Amino acid sequence: MSQILNYLKENESNILDTLLRLTKAESPSHNKVLVDQCGEILRNEYESFIGHEVECIEKESVGNQYKFTYSNNSESEQLLVIGHMDTVWDEGALPIKQDGDLLYGPGVFDMKGGLTITLWALKALKEFNYFGSKKIVFLVTSDEEIGSAHSKDLIIQEAKRSRAVFVPESSIEPDGAVKTERKGAGKFLLKVEGISSHAGINAWDGASAIEELAYQIIDLKKLANRDEGISINVGVVSGGTRSNVIAKEAVAEIDVRITKKDQAEVIQNQILNRPQFIAGTNIEITGEIERFPLERNEQVVELYEVFKEIAANHGYDLKEGSSGGASDGNFTSGIGVPTIDGLGPLGGGAHNESEHVYISNLPYRAALLAEALLKYMK
Numbered sequence: 001m002s003q004i005l006n007y008l009k010e011n012e013s014n015i016l017d018t019l020l021r022l023t024k025a026e027s028p029s030h031n032k033v034l035v036d037q038c039g040e041i042l043r044n045e046y047e048s049f050i051g052h053e054v055e056c057i058e059k060e061s062v063g064n065q066y067k068f069t070y071s072n073n074s075e076s077e078q079l080l081v082i083g084h085m086d087t088v089w090d091e092g093a094l095p096i097k098q099d100g101d102l103l104y105g106p107g108v109f110d111m112k113g114g115l116t117i118t119l120w121a122l123k124a125l126k127e128f129n130y131f132g133s134k135k136i137v138f139l140v141t142s143d144e145e146i147g148s149a150h151s152k153d154l155i156i157q158e159a160k161r162s163r164a165v166f167v168p169e170s171s172i173e174p175d176g177a178v179k180t181e182r183k184g185a186g187k188f189l190l191k192v193e194g195i196s197s198h199a200g201i202n203a204w205d206g207a208s209a210i211e212e213l214a215y216q217i218i219d220l221k222k223l224a225n226r227d228e229g230i231s232i233n234v235g236v237v238s239g240g241t242r243s244n245v246i247a248k249e250a251v252a253e254i255d256v257r258i259t260k261k262d263q264a265e266v267i268q269n270q271i272l273n274r275p276q277f278i279a280g281t282n283i284e285i286t287g288e289i290e291r292f293p294l295e296r297n298e299q300v301v302e303l304y305e306v307f308k309e310i311a312a313n314h315g316y317d318l319k320e321g322s323s324g325g326a327s328d329g330n331f332t333s334g335i336g337v338p339t340i341d342g343l344g345p346l347g348g349g350a351h352n353e354s355e356h357v358y359i360s361n362l363p364y365r366a367a368l369l370a371e372a373l374l375k376y377m378k
Ligand SMILES: [Zn+2]
Pocket: 084, 110, 111, 144, 169, 170, 327
């Protein structure tokens, strides 16, 4: 068995301790105080494991972010591991509980498990004094679950300097497949302004914002294309005041997913340039494709093959798959840097109450990442 895997298996209970410390420090994206506390724990963990090169990037409205650098001199080339410490869970919303080999709790799978794996992968490399010609930058942000507006530039800046990007986000259920493909995503807001009037006395004088919005929704859905992997969801609508008033205002929130980079501009233009259906209404639409897809290109397949081979040496078959969800890996892939995602723990239930990881598998995922980093670091 590999030296690294052996070492990590011996440390299974310590790995669990790290994950518990990070999970107990609950960190809903919108609560800066809590996210900062979680960041402190992460920082302490890294410093006690590796000891050096920690940069805290202070943020005003979201949690502070961290750049950890693993290196024994000042190599210029780098590998990048990206993660986020914020979760979708409000404080106290989800209890932490252990049931046999399963650990349940807020963010254990998405993605404090991934942070834990990365910390321990680096600790294992340090343990055996493995350094190479490239440094490893571990970038941990604080707003991934709310769109990464406060970290996107930083992620792209670090990715530009990197030979490859590794994303220990949650893996694909149930067998822990890694993600070699992710959809791109965009959000749009459609506002309609109509002309209000009395629904009885002046029934024909108004212009209903709600009616216009209804036509818009039907028309928008026509842009979806299952075969091409383009989906459109109008997830929130609101409008009107009373049943006897012709609605002056109506609003829709729209989510768009794409699978190819070149679909982005086309779909964006189609959404932003809407036809009008009801005379007298006014349409205003804002938004954009925020994340390009992570496309399964040759470079990504090459990365996957490396991971697959390491897994085979550890005695299991590592599968690959695609995800409809976007992650910060979409940014790095979007600028052409080879990116492999879904390297996080074996588990399931991201963003729902069954969120869990398999404890005894944590050493395997940490060893997988450690050995891949070792290979690319040389
Ligand atoms: Zn995540």
